[in-house]
Amino acid sequence: MRDVAIVSFAQSNVAVEDRNEIEMLLPVAKEAIEGSGLARDEIDFTCSGSSDWLQGQPFAFVMALDAVGSWPPIKESHVEQDGAWALYEAWVKIQTGEVGSALIYSFGKTSPGDIAQVQALQLDPYCGQPLWPDLDSLSGIQARSCLEAGVVTEKQMAEVACQALRNAQSNPHAVRKGDYTVEELLAKPYRVSPLRDHDCPANSDGVTVMVVVAGDRAKQLCDRPVWIRGFDHRIDPPALGVRDLTRIPSAALAAEKAGAADDKLDFVEITAPYSHQELILRKEFGLADDVQVNPSGGSLAAHTLMSCGLNRIGDAAVRIAAGGGDRALAHAGQGPCLQQNLAVVLEGD
Amino acid sequence: MTQRCGVIGVGQTKYDAKRIDVSMPGLLREAALRALEDAELTWSDIEAVVIGKAPDMFEGMMYPENYLADAIGATGKPLLRVHTAGSVGGSTANVAISMITSGIHDRVLTIAWEKQSESNAMWGLTLSPPFSVSVVAGAGGFFAPLIRTYIRRSNAPEDTGIRVALKDRQNAHKNPYAHLKIDDITFDQIANSPMLWDPIRYLESCPSSDGACAMVLTNESLAERTPRKPAWVHGTAMRSEPTQFARRDAVNPMAGRLAAQDLYKQAGIQDPRKEIDCMEIYVPFSWFEPMWMETMGFADEGEGWKLTYEGVTALDGSRPVNMSGGVLSSNPIGASGMCRYAEAANQVRGLAGEHQIDGARKALGHAYGGGSQYFSMVLFGDTRP
Secondary structure, three states: OOOEEEEEEEEEEEOOOOOOHHHHHHHHHHHHHHHHOOOHHHOOEEEEEOOHHHHOOOOHHHHHHHHHOOOOOEEEEEEOOOHHHHHHHHHHHHHOOOOOEEEEEEEEOOOOOOHHHHHHHHOOOOOOHHHOOOHHHHHHHHHHHHHHOOOOOHHHHHHHHHHHHHHHHHOOOOOOOOOOOHHHHHOOOEEEOOEEHHHOOOEOEEEEEEEEEEHHHHHHHOOOOEEEEEEEEEEOOOOOOOOOOOOOHHHHHHHHHOOHHHOOOOEEEOOOOOHHHHHHHHHHOOOOOOOEEOOOOHHHOOEOOOOHHHHHHHHHHHHHHOOOOOEEEEEEEEOOOOOEEEEEEEEEO | OOOOEEEEEEEEOOOEOOOOOOOHHHHHHHHHHHHHHHHOOOHHHOOEEEEEOOOHHHOOOOOHHHHHOOOOOOOOOOEEEEOEOEOHHHHHHHHHHHHHHOOOOOEEEEEEEEEHHHOOHHHHHOOOOOOOOOOOOHHHHHHHHHHHHHHHHHOOOOOHHHHHHHHHHHHHOOOOOOOOOOOOOOHHHHHOOOEEEOOEEHHHEOOOOEEEEEEEEEEHHHHHOOOOOOEEEEEEEEEEOOOOOOOOOOOOOHHHHHHHHHHHHHHOOOOHHHHOOEEEOOOOEOOHHHHHHHHOOOOOOOOHHHHHHOOOOOOOOOOOEOOOOHHHHOOOHHHHHHHHHHHHHHHHHOOOHHHOOOOOOEEEEEEEEOOOOEEEEEEEEOOOO
16 A cells, blocks of 8 residues: 555635635635645646535536636546545545545535435435435434433433533634533533434534645655555445444444554544434444544534535644644544444554 | 456446336446346455446435445445546546556446436536526537537538437447437438537437446456456546636547547557547537547547548448447436446457447547536456556
């Protein structure tokens, strides 16, 4: 395997954006490219992740080419998935030896619509989708399954939210943050029983942009390259009735294949849009009690659909580069009740 | 390239306007099972799955890969979903090929599909998003002015497009999977069909199809031990450029030219006109055959129409194009690019059936998308590169 390092990362997340996706992307792409120390035409490959449903038009990603620079023509690809999977495609491309660097970006603007409702479109189109179960409700069913199985308690869920909102206070990109007690949070009303507002994702509009470079070139470009040491992604079956909703086996498998347990983890950045999912994932990843989870605040502090997974990976890389740890697991998850999961193990030089 | 890659299994569905006999998972399984059968493998032999389709709105689904995961044997495996506009069928295969050439996986299944009857692609293409201008004319409305520009520049005879359509519609009769087969099709029938978007006539346009295409890919050592002859990947290329800006030539796009040059370089092709035996290229409207022949370097600029006119691109010509009947005969949009790859692969495998070109040793697959701005290409050979 070729060593690949994250050499630059930039993001923008706000609760409600006035700008369109291209206007949001342009300055962040510029920041990430400049931060890499490479000129735009020195970056060999470009790969992005987004969803047409957020912009409400087909081929919505096409216009983004204007914001990231695509003349002369570029080697480029796109996944209709979170940007974390775009990073995976780029990492594979670098492993072929055809390219040595890549620009990865993703964007999502969900404020114009009801995103929990829109995500009902990801269900079985013949039997599930026509009922329009929104994602908050599906996640509520998962949380209820966990409560009834005795796997989590509402107090633990509130503790997760409490810690996330506290961590978010030092994250300038968080859109929800604050210092609350567990009792205060438990006193709040349900949005969808047993989920309260703070148990649900802090939906935001935003973009993330990353530059990765292979081998010695990465060492020349930054003081402390953050290396991708393991990378894998897996998917569980779609029918919610088939799955044990108290488990997320594909997350455990992806982390295992990425080698997460091979050495000590200093912290993890994971995509858990609903508080109970963080508790499930902690178990799936076999995290020791002293491993810090989501120093960024995670999805309970800022959750830009299609971009949040890449955002977690970028947050982890920035933290390692700044000396806030040597080895971390970053995770992206998508689909109803986190059906599809991706794991990256990052290490500082 | 760390590893060589071979296509060892190809599967296509019957293409039709409405495949109401199968669900979406049923459609993908039909293609995937045929590819696995061709490769003499089973679902459990597959390590990773790469799928692709055009916009989700064409079926009204978000993240269809989630719903399809178990139907395509991807549960517990890596599943990637590619979307690069109309070129996606080709790009999806290219990404799957990179899973092999990187050495990450040994056996990969790739599937591309469209089930247009689930929704309405014409509607899906003409949505009017806020603060933007919609052309409200579908793909034909977008491409007609480019074709008109090509005719003006090249002085091509006005019936060139009709000749392309006649050839492809005749070829379709030799392809058991083709959607549109018009009995005893004639030049006059095409010439007299309604003008949809001047200069594009009804019978010079692709149909809307349901269908899926799948391929099984393996590494070098496994490809050498496969029951049927593999198609060896000699090169893959992708290029993208912006939709609109002043210096862009949308008729003969630089992205297409660069991708072709990159492909030939990887495959060690000095003169594509002499060394490539046949090709399957993305021609949704008849005139794109001569246009792409120029972009791909098979004719000088302004001369592409002569290849059609002189019969060079006919099934019995010296460089046949779209032996299967092409996109003009079957257009499951997201799969159309992979169909080109699959048909090109089967040519060098000697398994193309009635439309087989005798002795085809090098075959090219091509797809394009967006506003003629996304390009994906592959070159297959009958021997290991």
